Amino acid sequence: MNDSDPGAGLAGRPKRADARRNQQTLLDAAAAVFVASGVEAPIRDIAAEAGVGTATIYRHFPTRADLIIAVYRHQVEACAEAGPALLAAGATPYAALEQWIDLFVDFLVTKHGLAAALRSDNAQFDALHAYFVDRLVPVCAHLLQAAAAAGEIRAGLEAYELMRGIGNLCIGADGDPAYDPRRLVALLVAGLREPG
The missing domain is CATH 1.10.10.60 (Homeodomain-like)
Structure with a gap:
């Protein structure tokens, strides 16, 4: 037995x-x-x-909504877990931040389509957005702090503001094949560098 x-x-x-x-x-x-x-x-x-x-x-x-929600949550978790992993991998904090922002842009390009698909259920959408903010803002803040402590970027940057700016640059990427948000996001991230 x-x-x-x-x-x-x-x-x-x-x-x-x-x-x-x-x-x-x-x-x-x-x-x-x-x-x-x-x-x-x-x-x-x-x-x-x-x-x-x-x-x-x-x-x-x-249902498609079940799949969309699961993809959204899966991508949030993958993005959240990537931040500490990139820092631990031995890259400079700025390089880790750049790589994380690339992943974040991938997520945002998908998220805008997901958001449009979920707008009919505002309560569910609001809960997912809160989940997104709660999981990802601290990761971005940690990466910014590490890069600032290393003297690679300006100090005092707010993670939420940076993420909102990146998000705004990604809006419309799905509706205009000629628009490449990555190029503009790369310029934004380069502008975080400490002068000199």
């Missing part, structure tokens, strides 16, 4: 880990398709990107 219980427990653990990995794969695929084609992209495109059937996506995310 004791032999069968541990075996049952072990059999259950890999399945849960596999299910988590499968869901992460679906969310990564959906995010990539949303960045390339917008949140209204066909589910079959997401399934193809993930290497699964459409039924698998619907099993995990019964």
Whole structure:
């Protein structure tokens, strides 16, 4: 009896880990398709990107709104976790900030489409926006403080203001293929450098 219980427990653990990995794969695929084609992209495109059937996506995310919300939360978490990881990777704090802002721009380009898709449910959208602010502003603040302490950027920059500025530069990127927010964001980030 004791032999069968541990075996049952072990059999259950890999399945849960596999299910988590499968869901992460679906969310990564959906995010990539949303960045390339917008949140209204066909589910079959997401399934193809993930290497699964459409039924698998619907099993995990019964509605498009469920998928959009899951992608939003997944991307917020990935962006939040990336900040400390970039600093720990040994790059200069300014380089870590630049790399993090690139990830943040990827998220924002997707987020604007997600936001438009979720506007019909203002309470849900407001809750997601609060989640976004609560998770990402402290990460940006930490990166700014590290770069300022290293003398690489001006001191006293506010994370929320910087993130709002970057967000404003990203608005409209999905509606105008000639507009490249990355170029303008790169100019903004270069302007943070300490003179001399």
